[in-house]
Amino acid sequence: xxxxxxxxxxxxxxxxxxxxxxxMYIYIQFERHLEDEFYGGLKSKxxxxxxxxxxxVKVEEDLQVQIPSFSSDLGIYKENISIYNKExxxxxxxxxxxxxxxxxxxxxxxxxxxxxxxxxxxxxxLGVKYKNKFGREFIVVVDSGFNxxxxxxxxxxxxxxxxxxxxxxxxxxxxxxxxxxxxINKIMNQVDDLxxxxxxxxxxxxxxxxxxxxxxxxxxKLLGRIEQAFQTQxxxxxxxxxELKNPLNVISSQLxxxxxxxxDKEEYKRILTSVHEDVQNLNDVAVKLMQMAKLNSDDSxxxxxxxxxxxxxxxxxxxxxxxxxxYKIHFEVTNLPSTEDGLWxxxxxxxxxxxxxNLMDNGCKFSxxxxxxxxxxxxxxxxxxxxxxxRGPGIAKEEIDLVLExxxxxxxxxxxxxxxxxxxxxxxxxxxHQVEMTIDSELGVGTIFRVLFPTGSQALNPVx
Numbered sequence: 378x379x380x381x382x383x384x385x386x387x388x389x390x391x392x393x394x395x396x397x398x399x400x401m402y403i404y405i406q407f408e409r410h411l412e413d414e415f416y417g418g419l420k421s422k423x424x425x426x427x428x429x430x431x432x433x434v435k436v437e438e439d440l441q442v443q444i445p446s447f448s449s450d451l452g453i454y455k456e457n458i459s460i461y462n463k464e465x466x467x468x469x470x471x472x473x474x475x476x477x478x479x480x481x482x483x484x485x486x487x488x489x490x491x492x493x494x495x496x497x498x499x500x501x502x503l504g505v506k507y508k509n510k511f512g513r514e515f516i517v518v519v520d521s522g523f524n525x526x527x528x529x530x531x532x533x534x535x536x537x538x539x540x541x542x543x544x545x546x547x548x549x550x551x552x553x554x555x556x557x558x559x560x561i562n563k564i565m566n567q568v569d570d571l572x573x574x575x576x577x578x579x580x581x582x583x584x585x586x587x588x589x590x591x592x593x594x595x596x597x598k599l600l601g602r603i604e605q606a607f608q609t610q611x612x613x614x615x616x617x618x619x620e621l622k623n624p625l626n627v628i629s630s631q632l633x634x635x636x637x638x639x640x641d642k643e644e645y646k647r648i649l650t651s652v653h654e655d656v657q658n659l660n661d662v663a664v665k666l667m668q669m670a671k672l673n674s675d676d677s678x679x680x681x682x683x684x685x686x687x688x689x690x691x692x693x694x695x696x697x698x699x700x701x702x703x704y705k706i707h708f709e710v711t712n713l714p715s716t717e718d719g720l721w722x723x724x725x726x727x728x729x730x731x732x733x734x735n736l737m738d739n740g741c742k743f744s745x746x747x748x749x750x751x752x753x754x755x756x757x758x759x760x761x762x763x764x765x766x767x768r769g770p771g772i773a774k775e776e777i778d779l780v781l782e783x784x785x786x787x788x789x790x791x792x793x794x795x796x797x798x799x800x801x802x803x804x805x806x807x808x809x810h811q812v813e814m815t816i817d818s819e820l821g822v823g824t825i826f827r828v829l830f831p832t833g834s835q836a837l838n839p840v841x
Contacts, residue, residue: 381554388550393543400535407531415523416494419503423517426458427507430470435511456521457500460507463514479504479518487516560589564596577604624655631655679809684726685717686761686830690751693733697741704741705748712755719755719833724810732806735799736765736826743769744823759833765826772818780816 460470465484479497486493487504495502500520507515567580579600580593635648687710694706714720740749744767752764772780781804807814807828818824 381551381558384554384557385547385550388554389543389547392546393539396539396542400539404528404531404535408528411527412523415501415521416503419501419519419521420492420505422456423458423503423505423519424507426470426472427460427509427515427517430460431507431513431515432509433511434509434513456519458520459518461516461518463516465516469515476520483518484516487518564589564593568596571600624659628652628655679725679728681723681725683721684724684729685720686722686763686832687720687753689724689726689729690733690753690763693730693737694751696730697734697737701738701741703747704737705746706737706741707748707750708753709750710753710755714755714833719759722761722830722832724830728806728809732803733763733765735803739799740765740767740769740824740826743767755832759831761830761832763828763830766823768823771820771822772816772824773820774818777816777818 457471457473457476459468459472459476459479461468461479461484465479465481465488468478477498479502483493483495483504486495487506491506493504495504497518497520499522501523502518502520504516504518507517509515564580571578579597631648631652635645640648690708694708698704698706737749737751741747746768748768750764750766752762752766754762754764756762780800782801804814810830812828812830815827816824817827
């Protein structure tokens with residue numbers, strides 16, 4: 378069932394339910410009003426008749442009332458008025474003498490309650506207790522047929538009004554639901570026009586303050602993320618093919634040249650050393666690509682645990698110096714916490730070492746003296762700041778965000794071997810730890826990478 382049809386039916390059901398409850402209330406209240414008016418009229422007739430018949434009766438001997446005598450049957454009487462003595466044992470007057478006597482239990486009810494309503498055959502009856510001006514008590518019973526013609530007319534009117542109104546509601550609901558869904562249909566038509574080849578196209582929002590506009594804005598943000606993912610994928614494939622193809626071509630060329638003729642031992646050694654460096658570079662690119670793929674595909678399997686931040690930095694420094702003994706890494710710790718608990722952070726130690734190693738490696742690689750300074754500063758608010766400072770060529774302000782993109786290489790560092798994956802991998806690792814890395818750089822001076830970690834009681838599980 379379409380939404381428009383469903384909305385129309387729901388609208389009709391809601392309005393129909395409200396109308397039925399309202400009309401039933403009107404009908405019941407009108408019926409009660411007619412009954413009160415009817416019984417009020419019976420009481421007035423009974424009281425007036427009692428005033429005329431027994432209003433001046435002082436003693437029992439005065440009850441010489443001639444009861445009318447009619448030869449016709451009861452059917453011609455539309456109502457009847459009967460007067461009984463106080464005990465109800467004797468009927469002293471009846472407009473219709475052939476009318477049946479009131480049962481004793483009804484008389485007792487009148488004596489107890491002074492006024493009751495009851496059914497007497499086909500008639501609606503009212504029994505009231507009457508006292509004349511001399512204090513004599515009588516029981517007056519008035520019988521009459523209740524005319525329900527007004528109720529019947531009201532019921533017919535309400536039924537006609539109900540169906541006419543529901544028909545109007547159905548038409549109006551269909552029109553209004555169509556108008557309400559028109560923006561959605563417009564959005565659907567715009568979405569149908571979107572093609573993978575033109576993801577830069579965006580949906581157009583009409584009213585900027587309603588829910589449809591919010592939906593369009595949300596969808597446009599999703600399109601932006603999808604477009605960025607496609608662009609990243611294209612750039613990834615292009616750069617991967619370039620990063621893998623160039624070293625492979627170099628290796629292949631070197632081997633072909635080497636095999637073209639006999640060479641001495643030193644020449645073979647030099648060529649094998651060059652090939653080994655190219656293979657190591659390929660291996661480094663492959664490892665970083667695998668790490669990025671793992672981080673971007675499923676980070677729920679990555680485990681976090683407590684680790685001492687100073688020991689993580691020391692072990693990272695030792696691992697980097699083991700592979701690059703020519704590097705100089707100066708490690709400095711300031712404002713040590715008073716207890717060991719302030720040294721602990723919550724992290725994936727292996728990934729954090731990878732991130733710090735990449736930052737230290739870049740700092741040494743791009744610095745003329747192959748040196749980098751690592752500062753660890755503990756703050757009073759249970760946080761620590763890791764700063765990695767180098768004296769490299771620096772990064773232009775307009776390139777600071779770009780260097781975090783996969784495979785981006787700045788023009789100032791294009792002459793130095795690298796894959797352009799390291800900083801993107803570092804950024805992904807810090808995002809996984811829910812910490813932010815800031816970059817301060819000045820061309821010709823150097824760059825500072827700064828990361829703020831919670832420590833001690835503030836250290837929380839980033840993936841929780």
